[in-house]
Amino acid sequence: MGVQFVMCITFLLLLTYGLAAAAAPPMAMPGCNGRCGNVSIPYPFGMTTAGCYLNDWFRIVCTGNDSSARAFLPSINMEVLKIKFHNRYYDGDYYSYYEPGIIRVKMPIISSSNCTSTVPRNGSVGVNMTGSPFYFSSYRNKFISVGCNNMAVMADSDPTVLVGCNSDCDKKTMIEREAKCSGFNCCQTTVPYGNQVFNVTFKSTDEKDQGIEECKYAFLAEEGWFDSNITNPSNEVPHLEYVPVALEWTASNFTIIDKTEAARRKASWYPTKYGAWYYYCRYGYEGNPYLNTGCQDINECENDNNRCPDKADCENKDGGYSCEKRKTRWKIAIIVICTSFGVLFLLLITWWLYKVIKKRNKIKLKQKFFKRNGGLLLQQQLSSNENNVQKAKLFNSKELENATDRFNENRILGKGGQGTVYKGMLIDGRIVAIKKCNTVDEGNLEQFINEIIILSQINHRNVVKLLGCCLETEVPLLVYEFIPNGTLFQYLHEENEDFPLLTWDMRLRIATEIAGALSYLHSAASLPIYHRDIKSSNILLDDKYRAKVADFGTSRSVAIDQTHVTTLVYGTFGYLDPEYFQTSQFTEKSDVYSFGVVLIELLTGEKPVSSMRSQEGRNLSTYFVHSLKENRLFDILDTQVSKDGNKDEIMTIANLAKRCLHFNGKKRPTMIEIMMELEGVQKISPIQPNFEELEYVENEEMGP
Numbered sequence: 001m002g003v004q005f006v007m008c009i010t011f012l013l014l015l016t017y018g019l020a021a022a023a024a025p026p027m028a029m030p031g032c033n034g035r036c037g038n039v040s041i042p043y044p045f046g047m048t049t050a051g052c053y054l055n056d057w058f059r060i061v062c063t064g065n066d067s068s069a070r071a072f073l074p075s076i077n078m079e080v081l082k083i084k085f086h087n088r089y090y091d092g093d094y095y096s097y098y099e100p101g102i103i104r105v106k107m108p109i110i111s112s113s114n115c116t117s118t119v120p121r122n123g124s125v126g127v128n129m130t131g132s133p134f135y136f137s138s139y140r141n142k143f144i145s146v147g148c149n150n151m152a153v154m155a156d157s158d159p160t161v162l163v164g165c166n167s168d169c170d171k172k173t174m175i176e177r178e179a180k181c182s183g184f185n186c187c188q189t190t191v192p193y194g195n196q197v198f199n200v201t202f203k204s205t206d207e208k209d210q211g212i213e214e215c216k217y218a219f220l221a222e223e224g225w226f227d228s229n230i231t232n233p234s235n236e237v238p239h240l241e242y243v244p245v246a247l248e249w250t251a252s253n254f255t256i257i258d259k260t261e262a263a264r265r266k267a268s269w270y271p272t273k274y275g276a277w278y279y280y281c282r283y284g285y286e287g288n289p290y291l292n293t294g295c296q297d298i299n300e301c302e303n304d305n306n307r308c309p310d311k312a313d314c315e316n317k318d319g320g321y322s323c324e325k326r327k328t329r330w331k332i333a334i335i336v337i338c339t340s341f342g343v344l345f346l347l348l349i350t351w352w353l354y355k356v357i358k359k360r361n362k363i364k365l366k367q368k369f370f371k372r373n374g375g376l377l378l379q380q381q382l383s384s385n386e387n388n389v390q391k392a393k394l395f396n397s398k399e400l401e402n403a404t405d406r407f408n409e410n411r412i413l414g415k416g417g418q419g420t421v422y423k424g425m426l427i428d429g430r431i432v433a434i435k436k437c438n439t440v441d442e443g444n445l446e447q448f449i450n451e452i453i454i455l456s457q458i459n460h461r462n463v464v465k466l467l468g469c470c471l472e473t474e475v476p477l478l479v480y481e482f483i484p485n486g487t488l489f490q491y492l493h494e495e496n497e498d499f500p501l502l503t504w505d506m507r508l509r510i511a512t513e514i515a516g517a518l519s520y521l522h523s524a525a526s527l528p529i530y531h532r533d534i535k536s537s538n539i540l541l542d543d544k545y546r547a548k549v550a551d552f553g554t555s556r557s558v559a560i561d562q563t564h565v566t567t568l569v570y571g572t573f574g575y576l577d578p579e580y581f582q583t584s585q586f587t588e589k590s591d592v593y594s595f596g597v598v599l600i601e602l603l604t605g606e607k608p609v610s611s612m613r614s615q616e617g618r619n620l621s622t623y624f625v626h627s628l629k630e631n632r633l634f635d636i637l638d639t640q641v642s643k644d645g646n647k648d649e650i651m652t653i654a655n656l657a658k659r660c661l662h663f664n665g666k667k668r669p670t671m672i673e674i675m676m677e678l679e680g681v682q683k684i685s686p687i688q689p690n691f692e693e694l695e696y697v698e699n700e701e702m703g704p
Contacts, residue, residue, distance in 0.1 A: 025287030025296040027085070028052070036062035037069030042085055043290050044251045054290075055254055057133055076129050078105040081244055085288070086278040088268075098270055100278055101249045102137065106242035107220060110200045112147075115215040115238075126199035133250050135274060138193040140246035142223045146186045146237045147202075147216030151582075154191075154218070155199045162573045165189045166205050181226075186233040191220065194274030205582060220245050251290060252277035265294025266319070284319035366397075366472040373476040374449045381453050393468030395479055399427065400434055400470055407436065416551065419475075423482065432467060435478040452478065454529055454552045462517035464540060464550040483540035483548050488598075492536060493607055504644035506545060507602040508653070512678040513547035514539060518595060519671040521549075522588045530586055534594035535575045535608070536601050574608025574620060579665045589665035595674070596660025600624045603653060605638030621661050628658060649681050 027042035028034030032052035034041050046052030047060045060080065061072045071080040086101035110126065129135075145152035145165055153164035165187035181188045200218040221243040230236055250272065257279060262268065267289035269277045281287055281295035289295055300306040300321040301314035308314040308323040315322050403424030404411050413421045419437040426432055455466035470477040488510065491499045502510070514534075521529040533551060540548040575597045577590035597608055600620055606613075608620045617623035627636045633654055634642065641650065656677055662668045669677075 026291060026293055027288045029291065036060060036071040037064065037067055039071045039080055039082060041071070042083060042288055045083055054251055073105065076132060076134060078107060080105055086280055088280045098278065100272070102140070103134065103247045103249050104222070104244055105247060107245040108242055109217055109219040109237065109240055112202050112216040126197070129196040132196065133253055134196065134247045136191055136195045136198065136220060137246040137248045138191045140222055141191045141220050142188045142226060143191055144181060144186065144188045144221055144226065145216070145218045146233050148185055148214055149205045150216045151203045151205045152216065152218040153201045155201060163189060163192055168205060180231065181233055219243055222246050250276035250278055255290065265289050267295055282319065369473055370471045373471040375471045377449050378452060381449065395468050395470040397470055397473045400424065400477055403432065404434055431482040433480045433482045435480065437475045457527065458521070460517055460520045462513045462547050462549060464548045483542050485541040485543060485545060487537050488539040488541060488547070489536040491541070492601055492605055501640050504641055507641065508678070508682060510547045511599055511602055512675065512682060514549060514595065514598065515671055515675040515678050517549045518591055519675045522671050528588070530588060531591050532586060533572065534591055534598065535572050536598055577665070578663060587665055588671070589668045592660050592668045592671060592674070596657045597621055599653060599657040599660065603638065603641055603650070603657065604636050625658065625661065628654065652681055
């Protein structure tokens with residue numbers, strides 16, 4: 001009887017365990033349908049009644065029956081293919097990474113107006129989800145354009161972001177680019193983070209084809225889907241009406257879970273880069289944190305998410321588990337005996353090994369970092385340029401850690417695309433700026449070594465001096481002289497009592513110093529050097545407000561008989577040479593164009609790109625040229641320039657800036673000519689400007 005009772009109790013416990021393990025935690029609102037065909041609908045999404053979804057943004061309309069049913073999201077007018085909840089994933093070592101909530105939808109392909117197709121087209125109508133909780137996923141999607149001689153540009157809500165790509169159809173391009181979408185009749189590029197607007201502008205890249213209308217396509221597509229399903233874009237895309245696109249979603253703008261309620265629901269949260277929050281279940285729990293029922297405990301003992309040697313040793317706990325090892329007498333005896341006889345010996349051996357291994361590992365780690373951070377590449381470059389490169393000092397990691405108080409956030413001077421710059425003090429009392437790369441990958445590594453080589457060749461009073469580098473740390477470091485007075489951009493565009501107003505004489509001197517530094521780089525250095533990123537934020541001012549050109553991470557040195565370098569288009573919108581953008585060939589005249597934009601900033605005090613100006617005048621260079629055409633130069637000048645400046649000098653500098661912005665790079669002046677003209681304005685009495693040259697020539701000058 002007792003045996004039967006025990007067996008009955010055991011059966012009931014096992015049955016209860018099985019039911020608990022089989023019952024998945026609810027994802028939809030209780031009493032609401034949580035599925036439309038093959039699409040699972042978790043709350044805050046929902047169907048049927050208003051209580052089943054958070055608000056109208058998340059309302060799902062289901063059409064059809066059973067497996068043929070289709071889910072639609074009326075708030076953004078798109079068909080839903082899949083809804084994935086945001087979650088936090090863990091690997092075997094309990095390290096975690098975040099996966100945002102993803103909603104996979106069908107998005108139409110945008111085509112040029114002259115396209116004829118057998119499938120319905122949406123024309124040039126874009127998508128605008130501003131104000132919604134949905135964002136185009138930057139890491140899952142790609143911007144893709146199909147068509148010959150096509151430059152497709154994707155516009156979003158931020159006018160300073162320029163995203164686009166070029167494609168053509170000549171045989172040379174087809175041979176050079178073997179990938180299916182790398183420039184021959186098809187190109188692709190990444191999508192900016194946090195974008196909610198998608199519009200496309202088509203433009204022919206060949207001037208001969210400006211009047212010939214060819215069918216062009218552009219769209220966003222999920223990268224994995226495109227790579228797996230499209231083999232010949234030019235043949236397959238014209239027959240597609242929609243492509244799958246991944247949208248990130250968040251409900252934090254419409255619901256807030258306080259700490260107490262989050263703890264009850266076993267939930268946590270993390271922020272996105274665009275200001276929203278993702279709620280997710282804590283480690284050891286699963287379910288829907290947006291529901292009142294919250295997250296429920298995972299029974300790790302019923303799956304493979306435990307590390308117990310024997311499943312019988314596993315004991316489930318709230319939010320985790322433990323492995324209770326069965327200890328027998330013989331195991332205990334062996335452990336006690338082995339421990340008693342071996343403890344003294346192990347202590348002595350361990351202490352000796354600790355000392356030896358620690359010293360060896362420290363040496364190996366430094367050698368590993370040295371190789372990974374490009375030490376061998378730097379040594380090769382230095383040995384091949386012995387006559388041209390001055391060897392910079394190699395700092396040790398401990399010295400730079402002490403100099404920056406272990407890279408304290410309070411010591412940060414600024415952050416850029418290649419790294420973070422810290423203020424530090426060396427042992428000898430010198431104040432320095434230490435640049436720390438963001439990540440260690442092949443792209444940043446080449447830029448880092450490139451910057452060392454280029455800066456080692458430069459010895460000019462208006463170029464930031466490189467003091468040395470450190471390669472034995474986890475990420476590479478550069479040590480520069482410290483420039484105390486910030487950037488030219490701050491003085492021109494930021495209102496702050498710490499930044500005094502720049503007089504006309506100061507602006508003229510700064511322009512002359514920048515021109516002198518660029519002239520040196522182009523002509524006087526051992527090898528000509530193209531900076532490739534001249535802008536006011538890369539011009540530093542020292543304690544006497546003298547200009548110092550900085551940030552050579554994207555610069556390139558060229559052979560003496562070389563006229564240009566062909567690279568992927570890189571630069572800052574507003575400063576980018578339009579000729580370089582079209583040809584991908586960077587010349588010394590591309591630096592001249594960027595310098596011309598800086599000259600306009602000094603004259604007008606305006607930013608290179610501003611949404612405060614009219615649509616056609618958002619680009620400063622276009623705004624400036626149009627103002628010259630309409631004889632409104634003195635209406636757009638900075639107040640300080642109008643107050644201090646000599647009219648003839650201002651007209652001379654405006655004429656010089658106009659010539660720097662010429663659409664044809666060959667007709668722009670060289671930096672030597674620019675420097676001599678600026679020095680002439682400073683040292684000699686004001687020269688009479690040529691007013692005929694200031695006239696706007698529509699066929700030659702740059703358009704918007």
